[in-house]
Amino acid sequence: RYPNATSNSTYIHSSxxxxxxLRVAYYSPSTSTGLTGRYKEQLHRYNTRSSTFASLxxxxxxxNAPKPPLDVGKQLWEFYLSTGRGANALxxxxxxxxxxxxxxxxxxxxVMDVLKIDGDQIDPNEAFPYAWGRLTQRAERGEVxxxxxxxxWLVAATKMSADTKNSRILEYFQNHSMTGDQYTSDAEDEGVxxxxxxxxxxxxxxxxxAVRGEVVMRADQLAAEGRDILYTNIGNPHQVGQQPVTYYxxxxxxxxxxxxxxxxxxxxYELFPRDVVERAxxxxxxxxxxxxxxxxxxxxxxxxxxxxxxxIENRDGYPAYPGNIFLTNGASTAISMVxxxxxASNDDAIMIPIPQYPIYSALIAKLGGRQVGYDLNENxxxxxxxxxxxxxLARAKKEGLDVRALAMINPGNPSGNIMSHCDIQTIxxxxxxHGIVLLSDEVYQTxxxxxxxxxxxxxxxxxxxxxxxxxxxxxxxxxxxxxGECGRRGGYMELHHIDPYVQAQLxxxxxxxxxxxxxxxxxxxxxxxxxxxxxxSYELFRKENDAIFNxxxxxxxKLVEGLNKxxxxxxxxxxxxxxxxxxVEIPEKAIEKAKEMGTTPDNLYALSLLxxxxxxxxxxxxxxxxxxxxxxxxxxxxxxxxxxxxxxxKHHEKFTKEYS
Numbered sequence: 173r174y175p176n177a178t179s180n181s182t183y184i185h186s187s188x189x190x191x192x193x194l195r196v197a198y199y200s201p202s203t204s205t206g207l208t209g210r211y212k213e214q215l216h217r218y219n220t221r222s223s224t225f226a227s228l229x230x231x232x233x234x235x236n237a238p239k240p241p242l243d244v245g246k247q248l249w250e251f252y253l254s255t256g257r258g259a260n261a262l263x264x265x266x267x268x269x270x271x272x273x274x275x276x277x278x279x280x281x282x283v284m285d286v287l288k289i290d291g292d293q294i295d296p297n298e299a300f301p302y303a304w305g306r307l308t309q310r311a312e313r314g315e316v317x318x319x320x321x322x323x324x325w326l327v328a329a330t331k332m333s334a335d336t337k338n339s340r341i342l343e344y345f346q347n348h349s350m351t352g353d354q355y356t357s358d359a360e361d362e363g364v365x366x367x368x369x370x371x372x373x374x375x376x377x378x379x380x381x382a383v384r385g386e387v388v389m390r391a392d393q394l395a396a397e398g399r400d401i402l403y404t405n406i407g408n409p410h411q412v413g414q415q416p417v418t419y420y421x422x423x424x425x426x427x428x429x430x431x432x433x434x435x436x437x438x439x440x441y442e443l444f445p446r447d448v449v450e451r452a453x454x455x456x457x458x459x460x461x462x463x464x465x466x467x468x469x470x471x472x473x474x475x476x477x478x479x480x481x482x483x484i485e486n487r488d489g490y491p492a493y494p495g496n497i498f499l500t501n502g503a504s505t506a507i508s509m510v511x512x513x514x515x516a517s518n519d520d521a522i523m524i525p526i527p528q529y530p531i532y533s534a535l536i537a538k539l540g541g542r543q544v545g546y547d548l549n550e551n552x553x554x555x556x557x558x559x560x561x562x563x564x565l566a567r568a569k570k571e572g573l574d575v576r577a578l579a580m581i582n583p584g585n586p587s588g589n590i591m592s593h594c595d596i597q598t599i600x601x602x603x604x605x606h607g608i609v610l611l612s613d614e615v616y617q618t619x620x621x622x623x624x625x626x627x628x629x630x631x632x633x634x635x636x637x638x639x640x641x642x643x644x645x646x647x648x649x650x651x652x653x654x655x656g657e658c659g660r661r662g663g664y665m666e667l668h669h670i671d672p673y674v675q676a677q678l679x680x681x682x683x684x685x686x687x688x689x690x691x692x693x694x695x696x697x698x699x700x701x702x703x704x705x706x707x708x709s710y711e712l713f714r715k716e717n718d719a720i721f722n723x724x725x726x727x728x729x730k731l732v733e734g735l736n737k738x739x740x741x742x743x744x745x746x747x748x749x750x751x752x753x754x755x756v757e758i759p760e761k762a763i764e765k766a767k768e769m770g771t772t773p774d775n776l777y778a779l780s781l782l783x784x785x786x787x788x789x790x791x792x793x794x795x796x797x798x799x800x801x802x803x804x805x806x807x808x809x810x811x812x813x814x815x816x817x818x819x820x821x822k823h824h825e826k827f828t829k830e831y832s
Contacts, residue, residue: 249286250572251518253330255540256375259323266322273318276311279325283307289571298799303329305767320370327374330537379537387778391788402787402816404806407585407750409656412810414720417655419448419713420698426452427694428464445708455694464690470683472499472664476697480664483700488632496667496675498682499693502658503615503649506665508535509681510611510645513674514576515541521568522611523578525556527753527795529585529613544568544575545796550744550755554589561602577609578602580630583616583748586795586805588728590625590748596633604634604642609670612646615663616749618653621725625747631668644668650695652750654720662692662699724750727808734817738824746808753792755803756824762831763802773802780827785819 248262266274266282283304287294296304303325310317317325357364388405395401403412410416422444426434434440435453444452458475459468471477477494484492500506514520521542524532528545536543546564548554561578568575580599582591603610612630620627634642650662667675702717703710728746735743735754743754758773766776774791781787781804792803807813 245282246286252326252374253542255518256330256373256537257540259326259374260319262326263319263322273316274322275316276307279317279322280307280311283329300329302767302770302772306770323370323374375538375540379534385790385794386775387782387791388788390779391782394782394786400786401782402785402810402812404808404810404813404816405788405790407652407807407809408658409750409809410658412807414656414809415716416657417713417716417720419703419709419716420655420657420695422448422709423452423455423698424691424694427455427459428691431456447703447707447709455697459690459694464694466690468687468690468693470685470687471679472497472688472693476693477664479697479701480666484629484631484666488629488635490632490635492666496670498665498667498678499688499696500663500665500682501661501685501688501692502651503613503647503663503665504531505661505685505688506645506647506663507531507611507613508539509678510577510665511535511539511541512681513678514609515539516576517574519572519574521573521575523561523564523568523575523608524796525579525581525584527586527792527797528579529581530794532579533796542573544573546578547798548584548587548589550587550798550801553744553747554584554587555591555595556598558598558602561599565606575606575608577611579611579613581613582630583619583627585613585616585749586751586753586790586792587744588746588749588751588753589744590620590622590627593628593633593636596628596630597637600630600634600637600639600642604639607641607643609643609645610634612644614646615649615652617648619724619748619750621728622747627748631666634668641669643670645670648696650692650699653699654717654724655695655699656720657695657699660692660695661689662694662696663688664696723811724808727811727814728752730814731806731808731817734814735820738817738821740824740828741820750807750809751805752808753795753803753805755801758802759828759831762827765831774804777802777827778804781820781823784823784826785816787816787819787823 245262245265248258248265251258252262263274266279283296284293287296287299306328307325388403391401391403391405426440426444426449429435435449435456440449456463458473460466474494476499477497480497480499481492481494498506498509500509511522514522515536518540519542521544522532522536523544523546524536526545526547533543544564544567546556546561548556549560565575578599580591580596582596583589584591600610602608610630614627614629617627617629629646631644631646634644644667646666646668648664650660651658667678703713731752732743732745735741735752740757741754743752746752756777758777762776763773766773769776772791772793774793778789778791781789787806789804789806792801792805795805797803
């Protein structure tokens with residue numbers, strides 16, 4: 173409900189509502205009857221209109237059978253898988269006896285039925301082993317499911333992995349040392365909150381982001397209690413000791429400072445190198461007289477987008493255009509924008525690599541899409557074959573899904589592989605042949621460690637192949653590479669061969685967020701326009717950059733070598749990015765213990781590693797992995813990462829003995 177007013181905030185809020193698939197009911201704040209009268213009238217009109225749920229419910233009422241027709245329940249099941257909505261309607265259909273609860277055996281039969289695809293039975297123990305195990309245990313105890321129970325079970329059955337329960341997130345959030353004091357309701361009525369676990373967005377409940385999941389929350393608790401924690405869970409370079417590059421910070425400072433205190437100060441050349449001052453003046457001219465505290469063009473400052481297009485053109489050898497570039501708050505925001513524009517129906521799906529960076533699965537779940545994983549082959553340095561892609565696409569079509577886009581991460585996260593020109597051709601050709609939009613995540617393009625390897629962009633490969641019909645969006649960020657300025661939230665996306673109408677709608681979406689942060693926009697341009705030989709700042713810049721690069725390269729090699737010396741742990745070389753993704757062999761009793769706890773073996777192992785050694789890693793199940801594989805992802809950003817290899821070894825030996 174929004175007031176009939178012309179305030180800017182009303183326009184912004186109401187414009188977001190249709191994006192989320194909702195409706196707006198306006199009321200007049202100037203009259204006492206506006207809210208109760210007009211709102212009730214509109215509410216009555218909406219309630220009396222036929223809806224998907226109402227029509228499905230009518231179908232159930234019209235059938236004189238002991239059970240509702242399967243296709244009704246299946247439609248609601250599919251609707252929930254896509255949107256996280258419709259749990260109440262599904263409960264009403266399953267509770268066909270109107271008893272107010274569902275027998276677990278009936279829910280199990282129903283799930284088996286909906287998991288039949290053209291006669292092929294999908295094993296629920298493979299589809300969602302931990303949720304199926306919980307349902308089996310409930311059946312053994314003779315416990316029925318009420319509406320709230322069904323919602324909890326649906327969340328467990330349809331989220332990415334069983335690593336983190338929402339109940340544990342609540343506990344950690346409330347007790348986290350950095351959360352701060354919170355208001356506590358003194359209302360006696362337990363149902364005082366109308367916005368609660370059952371009524372909130374179920375897509376949000378299903379969403380997971382493993383990089384800041386339960387293991388990290390536990391690590392923060394231990395740190396607050398005085399434990400020394402080695403955080404290797406996230407690519408946040410400056411948090412773990414990487415120093416900022418002087419050149420970038422000096423120019424940013426001069427852009428922020430008032431001119432009389434900075435670029436126009438008579439003593440400025442005594443404090444800053446001449447090339448820094450001249451570059452800062454250039455940027456201030458682009459920014460304009462309003463300075464860094466004002467909103468910019470929603471697509472980003474044109475002058476800075478010209479810098480980016482020049483960089484791309486020099487890198488790839490093909491034209492790039494500033495009008496096809498959007499400056500964004502990191503690559504994550506750009507990915508979110510594109511996915512919002514792509515996911516148009518309940519059957520729309522995105523193909524993502526397994527393993528993948530969890531931002532993709534999280535956003536797809538939040539936005540009501542479906543994910544189709546394509547497996548990277550660990551034995552072939554995480555490459556993917558055309559046969560794998562075609563097979564997963566065929567299966568998706570068989571399930572009634574419409575694959576709209578495919579995400580590719582190069583260099584790989586969490587896998588650390590570098591894709592060759594030939595590797596990328598496999599994906600570009602596949603996407604072009606099937607009219608699938610390619611989303612190329614290239615945020616680690618400067619993190620290439622082998623002397624004989626190089627980064628090749630998806631755009632260059634596609635144009636080298638002469639693929640004129642490939643629809644491509646590429647992403648880059650200031651958070652990674654050697655710059656590591658995560659907190660600046662800088663990044664961009666380039667749209668190549670994308671429908672101009674769609675691009676205009678993405679601009680509209682960007683406009684709703686007004687613009688990307690100005691500091692991030694500046695930092696993005698600076699990342700791509702470093703000083704050159706002969707500039708006063710060049711020698712210091714080269715020294716700082718080389719130190720960062722060589723440190724990452726050395727630690728990547730030593731960490732992988734050390735992990736591979738531990739019996740029961742194997743790791744593919746980390747050639748790029750910032751991560752190692754080892755496989756861990758654990759006893760069967762540990763796997764059974766994890767099932768008993770309602771979590772994954774990876775999560776059990778990672779929590780044990782944290783409690784025993786203080787090392788905070790991310791369970792591999794949060795990224796997706798092959799069936800039966802157990803592992804974790806660790807960064808090699810921290811200077812002490814290599815020293816921790818002995819701790820990895822001691823813990824693994826103890827863990828294995830404990831569960832043998």
